[in-house]
Amino acid sequence: MELATKYNPSEVEGKWYQYWLDNKFFASKPDGREPYTIVIPPPNVTGVLHMGHMLNNTIQDILVRKARLDGKNACWVPGTDHASIATEAKVVNRLAEQGIRKQDLTREEFLKHAWDWTHEHGGIILKQLRRLGASCDWDRTSFTMDQARSESVLRVFCDLYDKGLIYRGLRMVNWDPKAQTALSNIEVIYREEKSKLYHLKYYVADADTNPVVPTGQEGEVLHRDEKGYFAVVATTRPETIMGDTAMCINPKDPKNQWLKGHKVTVPLVGRVIPVIEDRYVDIEFGTGCLKVTPAHDVNDYNLGKIHNLETIDIFNPDGTISQAAGMYIGMDRYDVRRQIALDLQEAGLMDHVEDYENKVGYSERNPDVAVEPRLCMQWYLSMKHFAKIALPPVLDGKIKFHPQKYVTTYRNWLENIDDWCISRQLWWGHRIPAYYISADKVSGEEEQFVVAMNAEEALDKARAKFGNHITASDLRHDEDALDTWFSSWLWPISLFDGINNPGNEEISYYYPTTDLVTGPDIIFFWVARMIMAGEEYLGDVPFRNVYFTGIVRDSLGRKMSKQLGNSPDPIGLIDKYGADGVRMGMLLAAPAGNDILFDEALCEQGRNFCNKMWNAFRLVNGWESADIQQSSLNSHAIAWMQAKIRTDVAEINDLYGKYRLNEALMAVFKLFTDEFSGWYLEMIKPEYDREKNCSKPLDKATLDATLDIFEQLMKVIHPFMPFITEELYQHIAERKAGESIMVSTLRLDAPSELDAKLIVIYEQGKQVISGVRAVRQQKNISPREPLVLEAPQTADNVAVLLSDTIIKMAGLSEIRMVDHKSEGTQSFLVGTDEYAVPVGSLIDAEAEIRKAEAEIQRLQGFKTGIEKKLGNERFVQNAPAQVVELERKKLSDAESKIAALQESIKSLKG
RNA sequence: GGGCAAUUAGCGCAGCUGGUUCAGAGCAUCUCCCUUACAAGGAGAGGGUCGGGGGUUCGAAUCCCUCAUUGCCCACCA
Numbered sequence: 001m002e003l004a005t006k007y008n009p010s011e012v013e014g015k016w017y018q019y020w021l022d023n024k025f026f027a028s029k030p031d032g033r034e035p036y037t038i039v040i041p042p043p044n045v046t047g048v049l050h051m052g053h054m055l056n057n058t059i060q061d062i063l064v065r066k067a068r069l070d071g072k073n074a075c076w077v078p079g080t081d082h083a084s085i086a087t088e089a090k091v092v093n094r095l096a097e098q099g100i101r102k103q104d105l106t107r108e109e110f111l112k113h114a115w116d117w118t119h120e121h122g123g124i125i126l127k128q129l130r131r132l133g134a135s136c137d138w139d140r141t142s143f144t145m146d147q148a149r150s151e152s153v154l155r156v157f158c159d160l161y162d163k164g165l166i167y168r169g170l171r172m173v174n175w176d177p178k179a180q181t182a183l184s185n186i187e188v189i190y191r192e193e194k195s196k197l198y199h200l201k202y203y204v205a206d207a208d209t210n211p212v213v214p215t216g217q218e219g220e221v222l223h224r225d226e227k228g229y230f231a232v233v234a235t236t237r238p239e240t241i242m243g244d245t246a247m248c249i250n251p252k253d254p255k256n257q258w259l260k261g262h263k264v265t266v267p268l269v270g271r272v273i274p275v276i277e278d279r280y281v282d283i284e285f286g287t288g289c290l291k292v293t294p295a296h297d298v299n300d301y302n303l304g305k306i307h308n309l310e311t312i313d314i315f316n317p318d319g320t321i322s323q324a325a326g327m328y329i330g331m332d333r334y335d336v337r338r339q340i341a342l343d344l345q346e347a348g349l350m351d352h353v354e355d356y357e358n359k360v361g362y363s364e365r366n367p368d369v370a371v372e373p374r375l376c377m378q379w380y381l382s383m384k385h386f387a388k389i390a391l392p393p394v395l396d397g398k399i400k401f402h403p404q405k406y407v408t409t410y411r412n413w414l415e416n417i418d419d420w421c422i423s424r425q426l427w428w429g430h431r432i433p434a435y436y437i438s439a440d441k442v443s444g445e446e447e448q449f450v451v452a453m454n455a456e457e458a459l460d461k462a463r464a465k466f467g468n469h470i471t472a473s474d475l476r477h478d479e480d481a482l483d484t485w486f487s488s489w490l491w492p493i494s495l496f497d498g499i500n501n502p503g504n505e506e507i508s509y510y511y512p513t514t515d516l517v518t519g520p521d522i523i524f525f526w527v528a529r530m531i532m533a534g535e536e537y538l539g540d541v542p543f544r545n546v547y548f549t550g551i552v553r554d555s556l557g558r559k560m561s562k563q564l565g566n567s568p569d570p571i572g573l574i575d576k577y578g579a580d581g582v583r584m585g586m587l588l589a590a591p592a593g594n595d596i597l598f599d600e601a602l603c604e605q606g607r608n609f610c611n612k613m614w615n616a617f618r619l620v621n622g623w624e625s626a627d628i629q630q631s632s633l634n635s636h637a638i639a640w641m642q643a644k645i646r647t648d649v650a651e652i653n654d655l656y657g658k659y660r661l662n663e664a665l666m667a668v669f670k671l672f673t674d675e676f677s678g679w680y681l682e683m684i685k686p687e688y689d690r691e692k693n694c695s696k697p698l699d700k701a702t703l704d705a706t707l708d709i710f711e712q713l714m715k716v717i718h719p720f721m722p723f724i725t726e727e728l729y730q731h732i733a734e735r736k737a738g739e740s741i742m743v744s745t746l747r748l749d750a751p752s753e754l755d756a757k758l759i760v761i762y763e764q765g766k767q768v769i770s771g772v773r774a775v776r777q778q779k780n781i782s783p784r785e786p787l788v789l790e791a792p793q794t795a796d797n798v799a800v801l802l803s804d805t806i807i808k809m810a811g812l813s814e815i816r817m818v819d820h821k822s823e824g825t826q827s828f829l830v831g832t833d834e835y836a837v838p839v840g841s842l843i844d845a846e847a848e849i850r851k852a853e854a855e856i857q858r859l860q861g862f863k864t865g866i867e868k869k870l871g872n873e874r875f876v877q878n879a880p881a882q883v884v885e886l887e888r889k890k891l892s893d894a895e896s897k898i899a900a901l902q903e904s905i906k907s908l909k910g
Numbered sequence: 911g912g913g914c915a916a917u918u919a920g921c922g923c924a925g926c927u928g929g930u931u932c933a934g935a936g937c938a939u940c941u942c943c944c945u946u947a948c949a950a951g952g953a954g955a956g957g958g959u960c961g962g963g964g965g966u967u968c969g970a971a972u973c974c975c976u977c978a979u980u981g982c983c984c985a986c987c988a
Contacts (some may be wrong), residue, residue: 190985196988227926281986288988299986358988373986408914408985416984520982555921588936589924595981599922605937608950615948622947657951663924666936688946695946697980770954775953779940784945875968883929883969890930 007614008580028075030509036067036074037513040501042081046121049128051552065719079142084429084484085365144487152499153430161451175364175374177319181425188361197356202264205272219254227790234286239336242325243314246292253288267349349836379423386532387414402659404493429481438474489529492542516543550595581606626697633804634702637683643755715746765802771828772810775837786813790836834900845908852901863894
């Protein structure tokens with residue numbers, strides 16, 4: 001069959017992917033083999049593929065395919081995440097476009113829209129992954145909100161509540177005013193921001209009953225103007241003054257001693273508030289006076305609790321000013337900040353304003369929305385217990401992090417962990433299985449509730465607890481949903497139904513999973529919590545290894561973003577370079593643990609490599625075989641190539657073990673391009689028959705061995721580049737239906753000592769060949785012009801061992817063994833042997849002499865260095881004998897090289 | 911403010927517990943070649959006093975200290 005001169009991925013990829021699907025090669029069922037399991041970090045259900053996914057999933061696919069070739073039962077479970085905040089926001093936006101407001105819908109109506117959206121966009125990303133070649137077991141595709149996963153979440157909630165690990169509490173939470181929900185601490189991202197520090201005047205309010213008396217302490221600072229004495233308070237948030245219920249000074253602050261015991265007036269607001277004292281206040285900051293707004297700042301809240309202050313909540317949930325503020329009601333918090341600054345200025349209550357840089361918290365999912373601290377009732381998961389069980393497996397190395405540096409990060413976080421706020425004021429998600437009982441049916445101040453899997457069970461529990469007078473209509477299901485991560489943390493368990501159906505065959509077989517591939521940005525959100533859940537529910541780790549990928553950046557190191565337009569479309573790249581090319585491009589730029597600087601040129605390199613394989617196959621495929629004697633050149637070349645493969649594959653396997661996949665790929669690439677294509681194929685390549693205008697036939701043994709080697713190489717490359725390797729695998733030999741490289745096996749012996757020797761010999765031979773080629777280059781001699789090579793008369797000379805190979809590869813007419821090289825030669829060294837190529841009149845004696853002299857000079861310097869070393873008694877005494885011996889050899893080698901060079905100079909001078 | 915990591919060729923990196931894999935490959939650059947698998951190719955070449963400064967050692971890219979720069983993570987200073 002005639003093959004095109006260029007590899008065309010688009011003709012190949014879809015065909016083989018379908019073939020793999022049709023033959024169920026991705027499917028896994030528990031059996032007697034060793035399992036190899038990966039669960040996908042579930043992408044957002046309505047997301048689209050970006051470069052981060054490409055990298056992440058390429059790596060997973062490489063690992064899975066490698067495991068399959070190693071004969072393991074490989075199972076890669078795909079799925080998607082409901083991503084409550086992000087998805088709900090998208091649905092709300094879409095409804096807004098249609099003029100529908102969320103608050104006008106019932107929960108059921110809204111959820112219907114959300115499901116519609118999910119069905120419409122859901123799974124696009126999984127389809128895209130198929131283009132990449134991802135060998136997931138698609139029959140297992142799951143969704144964090146499907147039946148089994150949802151049930152798992154509720155079960156776990158109930159269980160943890162029963163264990164006393166889940167509680168309800170009134171706390172200061174991070175509030176997202178746009179999504180109108182609470183967030184956990186780690187969902188807040190702090191950004192450095194240029195802002196203003198407003199210095200406001202708080203006049204002393206009780207000067208008539210309690211005169212201001214300077215204490216006369218050193219450093220005391222009193223502010224006074226025509227309206228009286230005042231304190232200056234620095235704040236970045238003047239709009240919160242309506243919530244001020246105290247002013248606080250440090251009792252040790254000399255500047256503010258005079259304020260002790262006084263009351264001050266909140267500017268504009270007119271409320272009189274006490275001056276309290278607390279060591280929390282930093283004397284050095286601003287004027288040392290702090291306004292206390294217990295409802296809107298965590299620290300102030302704590303001060304409020306200690307000093308028993310009133311709490312005035314001046315914000316509505318959407319970030320506008322509430323009735324309680326008494327002014328600016330209904331305005332947005334940012335508008336108020338601008339307005340109140342003007343109003344304060346006008347009223348003469350602004351001392352001054354300065355530029356200031358501070359950190360402002362933003363919602364991770366709504367990056368343009370500043371988080372507002374807000375006091376409200378939320379559900380929490382007590383984390384001390386989980387930190388305790390999740391720490392040991394990582395510290396003891398039962399779970400390995402790659403790179404290891406993240407162990408420290410992990411430990412620091414767990415050792416200082418906060419309780420996890422798990423409730424979200426959202427509808428899209430798992431509804432909290434708590435049921436409140438009508439206040440008129442139970443006694444007591446506190447709101448009473450039960451936690452149960454469903455309403456029916458809730459009623460039973462409620463009756464058992466509060467009496468049979470409770471009816472179904474007395475129960476009110478909690479309106480809130482759970483944090484998305486509260487389902488993700490169960491993923492490695494819930495995918496195998498290990499929560500609902502503990503000890504089932506699947507969970508017993510696949511758990512613990514083998515590798516997790518994810519970004520370090522979710523080490524706390526997801527990785528740590530999966531370890532917690534795993535330890536809690538299965539008493540074992542959820543995975544053995546965590547491979548943290550870097551962030552995909554552009555070639556200039558910038559993060560990829562829509563604004564910069566530097567984020568390539570992954571599918572477009574696949575169309576352009578082929579999936580294999582893109583996979584290689586991604587991986588080449590991805591050293592473990594570093595960010596990857598993506599450059600389209602790397603995909604080009606990947607595509608070029610595909611083409612290389614393709615054409616190498618075309619070459620071999622074009623050879624006719626004949627029943628002729630195999631030359632020793634060929635049989636030796638085969639032995640060498642096999643030795644090389646054994647050796648390199650051992651190294652590649654070692655790199656896999658260290659998750660240094662980019663280096664493994666590089667080794668694979670060099671093995672094929674340089675060793676196989678560049679050297680081996682050229683060695684055995686049959687001569688061209690000019691008369692018949694085609695290659696002369698190759699002996700059958702060599703052709704068979706070459707095809708066999710080719711097949712081995714395809715298997716080595718397959719995990720990285722699945723499509724082209726399958727295509728060529730199918731070309732190499734007639735395959736039975738249902739046969740595939742994917743499910744083949746590659747078993748190689750460990751490299752032997754003999755292999756190592758063979759490789760050394762061929763390395764020397766290559767150097768001799770390169771030496772001759774360099775002479776041609778320098779002298780501008782055509783590769784077709786036959787040359788003579790003079791080799792030194794030494795016993796184990798490589799020119800003897802590999803004479804026919806060298807003659808062929810270097811285009812020689814003969815190799816002459818000589819005692820002394822003849823005149824008019826250009827020479828080069830391989831090791832300590834000097835080879836010479838007679839170039840007749842082309843020799844430039846002067847240039848040769850200059851070159852030789854320069855080399856002698858270099859060697860002299862090298863020699864002196866070694867002599868000095870060997871002359872140093874302490875070196876000879878302390879250094880290991882081996883090292884000393886080596887230095888001696890280096891010295892003698894240098895000496896003989898110098899001697900050889902001097903001789904050539906002599907002969908050149910004639 | 912605390913912690914972690916990095917700094918080696920133009921670029922992105924490798925160099926494991928100090929001594930022949932010690933200064934390395936890849937890409938890029940330069941020169942020559944459309945040779946009969948592949949110009950998406952081949953052959954050859956140039957390029958780094960291993961961030962600065964100290965120290966330990968017979969010997970340091972490698973170990974220690976220090977400074978500098980960069981990146982990341984954590985932290986309630988208005």
